Amino acid sequence: MRIRKKLAIGHLSLLLCCGWSALLLQSAVLAADVNQVTATNEAANEAAKASQQRIDNVAEQTDKLLSEYRVVIKEIDGLQVYNRQLEKQIANQIKEMEALRDSIDRVTVIERQVIPLMLRMVDGLRQFVELDVPFLEQERQERLDNLDTLMDRADVSVAEKFRKVLEAYQIENEYGRTIEAYSGTLTLDGNPREVDFLRIGRVSLMYQTEDAQRSGIWDQTNRQWAPLPDQYRSPITEGLRIARKEVAPSLLKLPVPGPEAAE
Structure with missing residues (x-):
């Protein structure tokens, strides 16, 4: 009887040992599978990450x-x-x-x-x-x-x-629309004299010597100089001053040649 009990206990111990071995083996296999799955998952994640980076x-x-x-x-x-x-x-x-x-x-x-x-x-x-x-x-x-x-x-x-x-x-x-005074040389009595000329447009051209003792006017009809009486001495002097803008314009009594008679 005792021998049978010992044999039974021995068989039970053997069974327990085999069970633990199988359990340990199964645990090892499961652990290996988990690691492989984890590694595969991590590799997939890295590949997905690289693919996303490329995208x-x-x-x-x-x-x-x-x-x-x-x-x-x-x-x-x-x-x-x-x-x-x-x-x-x-x-x-x-x-x-x-x-x-x-x-x-x-x-x-x-x-x-x-x-x-x-x-x-x-x-x-x-x-x-x-x-x-x-x-x-x-x-x-x-x-x-x-x-x-x-x-x-x-x-x-x-x-x-x-x-x-x-x-x-x-x-x-x-x-023809201006008056002008200028100096020049004119031959009087065969001698050149310095005179002042007074031009009133093209209507009248007169001269007066520097000492104002002699005056004259151009005779366009005869194309020569004609002397003027002393009464025009002062008006010509005043006209020269007006032309040079030394005095203000004023009314002057000056000789003006008459128009030529029509033939």
């Missing part, structure tokens, strides 16, 4: 490229507008070039006509000065000589020549 990089590059694309599109739109504007400007410039060619052709024709006209104008002005009251003779003659020289110069444009001719005409025209 983020691609998305960032895509956004950057999209922004650059939009900028390029705007630049292209601006260039297209600019090109259309340039095309309009080029078309207008072509029209202007054609108009300039036509103008140049016309200028060539006009120039051939203007040059003879200017020469006739200078000759006409010279004849006018020669027949006019002889005031500022040297100054006016020098102006005419300068015009003659200017007409022969090749380095001066036709426009500039025409401007100078018109300027000479304007100066001559102004003489």
Whole structure:
């Protein structure tokens, strides 16, 4: 009986030992599976993280490229507008070039006509000065000589020549609306004398010696100087002072040649 109990106890111990061994073995297997699952999960997480990083990089590059694309599109739109504007400007410039060619052709024709006209104008002005009251003779003659020289110069444009001719005409025209006093030399009794000239437009040209003892007036009809009586001595002196702006203008009693009778 005791032997059977011992055998039973032995079998029970063996069974318990086998159970614990199996349990330990199963625990070891389960622990290995958990570690493998954990490692696999961690590897999957790392792969997912790397994939997400790549996705983020691609998305960032895509956004950057999209922004650059939009900028390029705007630049292209601006260039297209600019090109259309340039095309309009080029078309207008072509029209202007054609108009300039036509103008140049016309200028060539006009120039051939203007040059003879200017020469006739200078000759006409010279004849006018020669027949006019002889005031500022040297100054006016020098102006005419300068015009003659200017007409022969090749380095001066036709426009500039025409401007100078018109300027000479304007100066001559102004003489008829102004009064002027200036000094000069006049031959009296065969001797040169320093005198003061008083010009009143083109109506009257008078002189007076420096000592105010002699006065005279230009006789345009006979084209010579005629003496004036002493009664005009003071008015001429006063007129000289007015012309020089030394005194205020006032009413003067001066000789004025009468108009020529018509034939």
